[in-house]
């Protein structure tokens with residue numbers, strides 16, 4: 001990697017880290033980018049990295065330091081659950097009961113993996129995620145989540161994740177993020193004390209997301225350059 005690319009990464013990372021409030025975690029999304037790019041950000045003290053493909057997550061985590069907190073941010077298939085749980089610090093895109101159960105089965109005795117439930121907030125029908133109504137009815141059947149469908153002590157629901165519509169319309173993006181934050185607050189009391197995360201905001205919209213109550217942003221191209 002050239003010095004130029006290295007400086008671009010350092011500058012991009014520093015700019016965002018300086019701009020975000022302390023209660024917001026920056027996940028640097030390194031998907032498709034080489035190991036050296038991650039090492040550059042690591043050398044700057046960054047520890048939270050996001051990958052969307054399981055094969056890439058497995059490969060990169062094997063070659064980089066153990067104190068990296070890996071975030072699995074992409075849609076997961078049940079047959080990949082076993083590969084992800086030993087590596088992931090947080091799994092962002094749990095979008096079905098099937099994948100929740102598959103993760104629970106793949107966690108060993110005495111171990112625990114943290115997850116976020118992905119909520120469909122975008123206008124497009126192509127994006128994954130539970131609808132709010134689906135989650136309301138899943139959660140509504142029991143007094144609290146810890147004794148219900150999401151009650152497996154090996155898989156802790158830490159919060160919600162959402163992706164806004166791919167559009168230039170900031171008003172629409174803000175509305176979608178606001179809705180996710182509102183829904184988080186609606187269900188928060190039933191979800192136990194470790195429910196504390198709202199993962200929303202990417203390169204193009206992380207400022208809006210933080211204004212609307214994000215606690216975790218997932219930023220790729222604004223740090224590592226376009227893919």
Ligand SMILES: *Cc1c(COP(=O)(O)O)cnc(C)c1O
Pocket residue numbers: 029031052073074202203204218219220221222
């Ligand atoms: C790629 C990706 C991101 C980061 O996207 P950028 O626009 O490059 O910041 C965030 N979240 C998910 C789920 C992604 O797949």
